[in-house]
Amino acid sequence: MKPIRAARATALRKNAPLGARNRNAALALLVGAVMLVATACGGDDGGDAKGGSGGSGKGGGKNAASAAVVNIVPKNKAADVATDGTLKVTASKGKLTSVEVADDKGDKVPGRITKGGTAWEPSEHLGPNTKYTVDAVAKDADGRESAKHSTFTTVVPKDTFVGYFTPEDGSTVGTGMEVSLNFNRPVTNQKSVQQAITVTASPSVPVKGHWFGNQRLDFRPENYWAKGTKVKLSLRLKGVEGADGVYGTQSKDVNFTVGRSQVSVVDAAKHTMKVTRDGKLIKTVPITAGSPSTTTYNGKMVITEKYKVTRMNGDTVGFGGEYDIKDVPHAMRLTTSGTFVHGNYWAGPSTFGSANVSHGCVGLLDHRGANDAGTPAAWFYDQSIIGDVVEVKNSKDKTVDPSNGLNGWNMSWAEWTAAQ
Missing domain, CATH: 2.60.40.3710 (Immunoglobulin-like)
Structure with a gap:
């Protein structure tokens, strides 16, 4: 049966009118031409850069490849890249319109386009031992886009x-x-x-x-x-x-x-401390400073720590076993080496304002336990914050070293800013 149907179909085609046969032939030629054009226009150059649409029609018209070329240094898949000075993105025959650099966590690297749009540079160092991706886009004079993608990994630190x-x-x-x-x-x-x-x-x-x-x-x-x-x-x-x-x-x-602004000026010779806030004297407090054999540093000192009660042991600051007081009240650190302004409950009340008997600290009258808010030491402790200044003058000692605590104020501006 199949050969008979096939022969009958062939006979029908042979018996078709001439006009119909001509139309079928013309249609076949037209389909072939369309397929040829589609094949010619659908090619891929296989490179990193991709031309986009747009343009005025020069050099091939709307669908011609962009003349802009994006360049990325370091090269794609580079390793041991320096964290500074190596990453560069540039464009020739066009201008950069977008540059995105991100690490393997998706965090973007800040940067800016420079040189009239022909270069991009990061504004921060890259992280060490990190993989980065770079995606950059440039446009040529006709508005056609060219893009490039690259990856690299930075140096592993010691x-x-x-x-x-x-x-x-x-x-x-x-x-x-x-x-x-x-x-x-x-x-x-x-x-x-x-x-x-x-x-x-x-x-x-x-x-x-x-x-x-x-x-x-x-x-x-x-x-x-x-x-x-x-x-x-x-x-x-x-x-x-x-x-x-x-x-x-x-x-x-x-x-x-x-x-x-609170600056408290200790006069070791007069045994007083004048507390000035925002330019106004708010109180004068009687004090005891360092004794003649253990004088208090002169100079500007900044409060860096506050302790309502703390232990002070002479062994830790070079005084051997001369003292070990486990409950010094209202103590505020002025130097790394151990100078404090603090409460003193072991000296007689008449000492404050009349004599210097401490081991280099500035002492104020206080009660044991730091629970009496009415003492001079409690008052000063409550009125002070980290960063307040205590200036000592008229002590028979040298000026405190600027590195001994946050005491760089004892250097002139010229000394502070001098080349090192």
Whole structure:
């Protein structure tokens, strides 16, 4: 049966009118031509850059490839890339319209397009041991787009470092507070590290940094902060090479406010302390300073810690077994080496305002237990905050070392800002 049907179908086609056969032939030719055009226009160049639509029709019309060329350094899939100075995105025969660089967590790297649209550069260091993707788009003079995608991985560090900062984020401090950073590893590339740290103030004043050795960097303005100043510490240490093969990991902002200006001036010869707040004397307090054999440092000292009750042991500050008082009341630290302004319940009341008998601290009359709010020491403790200043004068001792506590105020502005 199949051969008979096939023969019958062939006979029917042969017996079709001439006009119909011509129409069928013309239709077949037209379909073939369309398929040929579609094949010619559907090719792929297989490169990293992709031409987009648009343009005025020059060089092939609307669908011609973009003349813009995007270049990315380092090359695709590069490894051990430096965290600074290597990443560059440029465009030739066109201008960059979009550059996005992101790490493997999706966090974007900030940057900006420069040189009239022909280059892009990151505004921060890249992180170490991190994979990054780069996606860039450029347009030529006719508006046609060219895009490029690339990946690379940064160098693996030998070690990392961080900076422990003072004061705390969100804190309210006194007029003498310095911004202090203590690094957990020695820093040999001090210029690079300092450039990655900024301290700004509102109202604006110049704020400069000063290194004490290779693990501490402090910032301060020329004079004490003004009341109400808002201060911002910006740490951009991630990817900064602090020493050979040692890279930073922090990218953080810290904000604090200067609550008021309180400066208390201790006159060791007169045995008094005058407490001035926002330019107004609010109280004169009788004190005892260091004895002739254990004098108190002169100079400007900043309160860095407060303890309602603390232990003071002479063994810890080089005085052997001369004292070990387990419950010193209302104590506030002025130096790293152990100078405090604190309450004193063991000296007679007549001592305060008339004699210097301490081991170098500034003592105020107090009661044992720190529970009497009416004593001079309790009053001063309650009136003081971290960052307040205590200035000592007329003591028969040297000026406190600027690095002994947050006491850089004892350096002139010229000394503080001198090249190091």
